[in-house]
Amino acid sequence: xxxxxIIRTLEKIALYMELQAENPFKVSAFRKAAAxxxxxxxxxxxxxxxxxxKGIGKGTASVIIELMEKGESSVLKELEGIVPKGLIPLxxxxxxxxxxxxxxxxxxxxxxxxxxxxxxxxxxxxxLAGFAAKTEEKILKELENFGTRAERLPIWQLEPVVLEINExxxxxxxxxxxxxxxxxxRVAETSKDIDFIVATKxxxxxxEAIFKRLAILETVAAGDxxxxxxxxxxxxVSVDFRLVKREEYATALHHFTGSKDHNVRMRQLAKSxxxxxxxxxxxxxxxxxxxxxxxxxxFAHFNxxxxxxxxxxxxxxxxxxxxLQDLITLDNIVADLHMHTTWSxxxxxxxxxxxxxxxxxxxxxxxxxxxxxxxxxxxxxPERLELQKLDIYAFNKANPDFRLYRGTEMDILPDGTLxxxxxxxxxxxxVIASIHSSFTQSQDKIMARLKTAIENPYVHMIAHPTGRIxxxxxxxxxxxxxxxxxxxxxxxxxxxxxxxxxxxxxIEYLQLAMEKNVPIAINTDAHAIDQLRYMDMxxxxxxKAWLKKELIVNTWSREKFEAFIKKNKEK
DNA sequence: GCCGTTTTCGGCCCGACTGTTTTCAGTCG
Numbered sequence: 001x002x003x004x005x006i007i008r009t010l011e012k013i014a015l016y017m018e019l020q021a022e023n024p025f026k027v028s029a030f031r032k033a034a035a036x037x038x039x040x041x042x043x044x045x046x047x048x049x050x051x052x053x054k055g056i057g058k059g060t061a062s063v064i065i066e067l068m069e070k071g072e073s074s075v076l077k078e079l080e081g082i083v084p085k086g087l088i089p090l091x092x093x094x095x096x097x098x099x100x101x102x103x104x105x106x107x108x109x110x111x112x113x114x115x116x117x118x119x120x121x122x123x124x125x126x127x128l129a130g131f132a133a134k135t136e137e138k139i140l141k142e143l144e145n146f147g148t149r150a151e152r153l154p155i156w157q158l159e160p161v162v163l164e165i166n167e168x169x170x171x172x173x174x175x176x177x178x179x180x181x182x183x184x185x186r187v188a189e190t191s192k193d194i195d196f197i198v199a200t201k202x203x204x205x206x207x208e209a210i211f212k213r214l215a216i217l218e219t220v221a222a223g224d225x226x227x228x229x230x231x232x233x234x235x236x237v238s239v240d241f242r243l244v245k246r247e248e249y250a251t252a253l254h255h256f257t258g259s260k261d262h263n264v265r266m267r268q269l270a271k272s273x274x275x276x277x278x279x280x281x282x283x284x285x286x287x288x289x290x291x292x293x294x295x296x297x298x299f300a301h302f303n304x305x306x307x308x309x310x311x312x313x314x315x316x317x318x319x320x321x322x323x324l325q326d327l328i329t330l331d332n333i334v335a336d337l338h339m340h341t342t343w344s345x346x347x348x349x350x351x352x353x354x355x356x357x358x359x360x361x362x363x364x365x366x367x368x369x370x371x372x373x374x375x376x377x378x379x380x381x382p383e384r385l386e387l388q389k390l391d392i393y394a395f396n397k398a399n400p401d402f403r404l405y406r407g408t409e410m411d412i413l414p415d416g417t418l419x420x421x422x423x424x425x426x427x428x429x430x431v432i433a434s435i436h437s438s439f440t441q442s443q444d445k446i447m448a449r450l451k452t453a454i455e456n457p458y459v460h461m462i463a464h465p466t467g468r469i470x471x472x473x474x475x476x477x478x479x480x481x482x483x484x485x486x487x488x489x490x491x492x493x494x495x496x497x498x499x500x501x502x503x504x505x506x507i508e509y510l511q512l513a514m515e516k517n518v519p520i521a522i523n524t525d526a527h528a529i530d531q532l533r534y535m536d537m538x539x540x541x542x543x544k545a546w547l548k549k550e551l552i553v554n555t556w557s558r559e560k561f562e563a564f565i566k567k568n569k570e571k
Numbered sequence: 572g573c574c575g576t577t578t579t580c581g582g583c584c585c586g587a588c589t590g591t592t593t594t595c596a597g598t599c600g
Contacts, residue, residue: 263600
């Protein structure tokens with residue numbers, strides 16, 4: 001029996017119980033048991049006493065044991081017999097939870113979207129206690145685009161929206177402080193909505209500006225302190241604004257950054273000290289509310305170091321405080337090793353990119369335009385790559401305090417060969433190999449291609465190793481653990497591509513790479529100057545994997561980097 | 572259903588908003 005199946009079954013039981021209007025604490029006990037099992041790093045066979053895990057007791061353990069022994073759960077089976085399957089997806093309709101659905105089922109025999117729609121249209125729903133005309137209309141409206149609207153949007157779709165709102169809020173003199181919060185601030189790959197915390201004395205003015213200056217599709221809520229809107233974008237984007245007083249800003253930001261589990265853990269800690277955390281501050285034992293200038297001060301109040309938003313996830317981060325100092329931060333980054341210029345499909349010249357990199361405060365970088373195979377990207381022939389040298393040398397001559405290295409992002413061709421001859425590669429400072437074609441090949445073929453690249457003495461790094469696009473495509477499905485083995489054996493770098501489209505390698509593989517001591521380079525893959533900003537996102541994503549800074553190539557000094565790139569050539 | 576330096580009962584994170592009510596339940600984050 002697979003651990004994931006057990007976790008899903010426990011969650012399913014909770015969901016079905018919710019639809020039975022079961023005691024909410026009992027429901028959450030099943031969810032907690034599922035979460036506890038997930039958080040435990042051991043495999044099933046390594047766990048002797050399942051009830052020893054905090055959050056798993058007699059009841060949930062018996063479900064788990066039954067699943068392990070018989071492969072099914074009688075508890076779930078019984079629930080499935082009582083609760084109609086069609087009710088489950090209806091839980092996703094805004095405004096409908098377990099209790100309301102249970103009532104709809106019991107009183108009106110509503111079992112799925114179809115019967116719900118009919119009941120609403122017949123005016124039956126408004127007759128129930130606790131429901132009325134408005135609820136009925138709302139349900140009908142929600143049913144219209146039920147299933148068509150994306151539930152969670154990928155980070156690359158949200159990032160431009162966040163930038164736009166940042167600009168709006170920064171332009172308002174009435175706004176004292178503001179920040180994005182929620183899962184976007186934690187750099188989640190996908191988010192349900194975007195949260196903003198805004199400190200202001202002028203609620204009215206800020207609210208007006210939001211309504212006036214953003215393209216709003218729908219206003220979901222417009223209370224005193226909460227404004228909730230859906231923006232008119234290619235995909236509709238939900239945005240919540242929380243308007244708070246300056247003194248509440250730090251605790252509000254913490255509260256709405258989450259995660260939920262992190263907040264629960266923090267509240268438990270507060271409670272054990274006789275205090276109470278809310279978005280308005282920390283209530284002390286004597287009932288007074290203490291507020292904080294910054295999130296740092298808030299954590300310090302509990303004797304904690306600043307915990308970066310990116311690692312505020314399961315709550316377990318509070319057990320790893322001594323590792324926080326090893327986490328990579330943007331300050332540690334001195335280089336960017338993957339970018340494009342007008343020589344291939346980039347928007348800016350070598351010199352323009354170089355100056356932008358210097359402005360970032362970096363000390364070196366590598367220009368890595370595409371190779372000849374990638375015709376759609378105007379990939380460089382050996383001849384053009386030779387010519388590009390002149391641009392790079394000229395830049396280096398003019399800017400002696402900075403160093404641009406000559407590189408390439410060379411394609412690994414569908415037939416498994418490389419796009420440039422070794423003689424060509426030998427002449428370059430830094431060679432990236434990557435796959436941009438024939439994604440549907442068998443895993444064996446893909447791995448054979450990657451093996452050729454990784455065993456080539458002149459290749460330094462494999463870029464975006466899985467080829468995935470966040471929330472859109474899975475990539476070419478390599479055997480990543482094996483690739484990590486090979487990288488370790490051959491002393492090669494694997495990339496964390498920082499573009500929000502990619503974030504590749506993903507967290508679980510980054511952790512695996514770290515265990516094997518494989519160096520990781522966080523690169524923007526910028527095709528224009530403004531995309532150099534992705535470094536911040538890449539660094540934060542690396543934090544989520546708890547990557548240690550020593551392993552990150554672009555924290556290395558120029559000397560250390562040069563020693564690394566020379567090593568391969570001398571083989 | 573789970574848990575325990577408030578330890579086998581009684582609480583479980585906390586508060587806003589909406590729509591329903593006429594003081595509150597349900598939902599949501």
